[in-house]
Amino acid sequence: xxxxxxxVASVAMLSIGLAVGGHLESLRLTPAANAVxxxxxxxxxxxxxxxxxxxxxxxxSRIAADVMPSAVHIQAVxxxxxxxxxxxxxxxxxxxxxxxxxxxITNNHVVRGAEMPAIDVVLAxxxxxxxxxxxxxxxxxxxxxxxxxxxxxxxxxxxxxxxEIGHFVLAVGSPFGLSQxxxxxxxxxxxxxxxxxxxxxxxxxxxxxxxxxxxNPGNSGGPLIDVRxxxxxxNTAIASNSGGNEGIGFSIPSNLVHRVFEQMVAYGRVRRAxxxxxxDNSFNDSTAQRLGLPRSRGARITRVYSHQSSPAVxxxxxxxxxxxxxxxxxxxDENHLINLVSLADIGTSAKIEVHxxxxxxxxxxxxxxxEDFRTATDARGTFNTR
Numbered sequence: 001x002x003x004x005x006x007x008v009a010s011v012a013m014l015s016i017g018l019a020v021g022g023h024l025e026s027l028r029l030t031p032a033a034n035a036v037x038x039x040x041x042x043x044x045x046x047x048x049x050x051x052x053x054x055x056x057x058x059x060x061s062r063i064a065a066d067v068m069p070s071a072v073h074i075q076a077v078x079x080x081x082x083x084x085x086x087x088x089x090x091x092x093x094x095x096x097x098x099x100x101x102x103x104x105i106t107n108n109h110v111v112r113g114a115e116m117p118a119i120d121v122v123l124a125x126x127x128x129x130x131x132x133x134x135x136x137x138x139x140x141x142x143x144x145x146x147x148x149x150x151x152x153x154x155x156x157x158x159x160x161x162x163x164e165i166g167h168f169v170l171a172v173g174s175p176f177g178l179s180q181x182x183x184x185x186x187x188x189x190x191x192x193x194x195x196x197x198x199x200x201x202x203x204x205x206x207x208x209x210x211x212x213x214x215x216n217p218g219n220s221g222g223p224l225i226d227v228r229x230x231x232x233x234x235n236t237a238i239a240s241n242s243g244g245n246e247g248i249g250f251s252i253p254s255n256l257v258h259r260v261f262e263q264m265v266a267y268g269r270v271r272r273a274x275x276x277x278x279x280d281n282s283f284n285d286s287t288a289q290r291l292g293l294p295r296s297r298g299a300r301i302t303r304v305y306s307h308q309s310s311p312a313v314x315x316x317x318x319x320x321x322x323x324x325x326x327x328x329x330x331x332x333d334e335n336h337l338i339n340l341v342s343l344a345d346i347g348t349s350a351k352i353e354v355h356x357x358x359x360x361x362x363x364x365x366x367x368x369x370x371e372d373f374r375t376a377t378d379a380r381g382t383f384n385t386r
Contacts, residue, residue, distance in 0.1 A: 018109045018141075019089075019220040019238050019249065063170065063229040064182050070094075070155040071172045071222060072104055073122040073179040078113035087111070090173030090222030091121065091145070092231060093154045099265040102149035104131070105257060106221030107236055108141045121147055124180060135264040139272075139342075140205040140252065141236060142260045143221075155223060158230030160253035163187055163209060171213040171235055171249070173222025185213030185247075192250060193335035195237065205260075207339050208250040209233045215249030224251040233257070259343055272342040274370035276310025277317060278303035279334035291320060292358030298324040299337040310373060315365040318356070325353040341367070 046054055072091045077084055089110030094103055104121055111119055116131050123129065131145035163169070164187065171183045189210035195203075211224065215235050224233030233251030240246045263270045280287070280300040288296040301321045304312045323331055326340045327350050344350060346369045354361050 018107070019215050019217060019235060059227070060170070060184065063225060063227070064172075066229050067155060067170075067172055067223070067225055068180055068182070069124045069153040071124060071180060073174040073177075074104075074106055074110055074221065075120040075122070076111045076114035077118040078115075080113065087114075088174065088177055088218050089220040090179075090218065090235070092172070092221075092223040092234075093147075093152055094157075094231075094261065095154050096262060096265045098262065101146050101265075102152060102154070103261070103265060104145045104147055105234060105261060106143050106145065107234065108136050108138055108143040110221045111143050111145070112136070119145070121145065122179065123152065135268060137260055137264060137270050139203065140256065140260050140270070141203045142234070142252065142257060142264075144261055144264050146265075155225075156230045157258050158226050158228060158232040158254050160209065160232045160255045163190070163226060163232050163253075165189060168227055169211055169213055169232065170225040171211070171215050171219060171222065171251075172225060173215075173219035173235060175214070175216035175218045175245075177218055183214035185211050188212050188248070191332065191336070193333065195250065205256060205339055205342060206335055207253055207256060208236070209253055211249050211251060212247040213249065214245045214247075216245045217243070219249075224254075230254075231257075256339070256343065269371075271346055272370045273344040273346050273348075273367035274311065274373055275317075275341050275365060275367070276305045276312035276373065277301045278305070279337065281334055283322075283334065288322075291322060291355065293322065293355060297333075298322045298331045298355065299334040305373075311365050311368055315352075315363050317354070317363070317365075320356070322355040323352050324355055324360070327351055342370070 070093045072093060074089045074091050076087045087110055089106055091104040091106035094105055096103065111134065116134060119131055121129050121131065129147050131147055133146040135144040167187045169185060169187055173181060175181055187209055192208040192210050193206040195206060209224065215238050219235045222235050223231040224235055226232045232254045234257050235249060235251045237250045238245060239248035260270050280302045283296050283300045285295050287300065299322065301317060301319055303319060304317055306313050323337055325331055326337060329340060331337045344367055346367055348367055350365045350367055352363050352365055354363055
């Protein structure tokens with residue numbers, strides 16, 4: 001989205017747009033009592049019944065003070081059809097566990113097509129720097145930029161698996177270019193997949209956290225923060241009829257972002273595991289019942305790639321097999337399996353439960369690096385296999 005709303009698709013009568021632009025403690029109120037003075041707030045008396053609200057507000061304020069110095073504003077200019085196009089977004093500074101340096105995490109769509117000198121990263125103190133390296137991963141819509149290291153403060157990773165529906169979260173970024181902004185909401189849903197974010201459907205690693213924290217054009221790439229002050233997501237898109245916030249925003253879970261981040265700074269790319277199958281993206285109840293399942297669940301295989309003895313061939317997978325679980329995790333649909341496979345460790349064995357011929361069986365698949373199976377002559381065909 002941003003100043004451009006060209007990447008928009010209809011989902012449930014709403015448009016899904018990329019948001020380029022440009023938990024609190026329980027609020028249990030005690031019975032009314034004598035007025036008391038709030039800690040750190042002059043001498044203004046606060047009713048005892050409101051102290052929980054005051055304490056919660058102070059907690060949010062402390063989180064904001066901790067996180068804001070690591071948030072950045074991004075402006076990127078690219079040339080498209082001989083015209084200059086400017087995108088604005090947000091980012092968060094992080095450090096790697098294995099590679100020295102200072103890095104900014106943002107969305108790939110914020111900086112896509114822009115050369116490094118045309119990318120301005122505005123720090124919290126107002127200083128502007130340019131990236132010295134840019135790593136891009138279109139499949140997760142993540143970009144990593146290395147910037148000059150001046151000892152700037154960085155944010156802390158959180159565990160997105162611990163985030164539950166109803167938990168309070170904060171969205172940090174530069175909505176409409178208003179840098180160092182913060183909004184609050186809750187986690188509305190988890191595991192949102194199959195969103196049409198780009199015309200070419202290039203964002204295949206989808207497992208979004210949905211939130212009603214206000215996300216607007218310019219918030220893309222900014223962090224989603226939990227009540228511990230840790231990053232649990234990277235804000236990416238909104239569903240909107242108007243182009244602005246309507247209470248439905250989407251963030252990439254931090255566990256996915258963290259893995260992509262460490263892979264890119266270490267290898268220059270994301271090393272994704274490979275199964276060697278093509279999946280049914282329209283698997284429905286009718287097809288499931290034909291195969292002996294009461295309803296559609298799991299991921300149905302429509303084709304097994306035999307080139308170079310793919311893991312699927314070695315394991316004995318066949319068309320019309322339905323993968324029901326992967327390493328003990330129940331598979332919801334084909335997009336869920338895509339994430340489970342592509343982010344699994346290369347070289348490891350994965351246990352899968354398969355429905356075949358109206359029965360179930362367990363198999364073991366030895367996962368390999370997808371890049372080993374991509375060839376110049378069949379790059380297009382192997383790119384979308386899992």
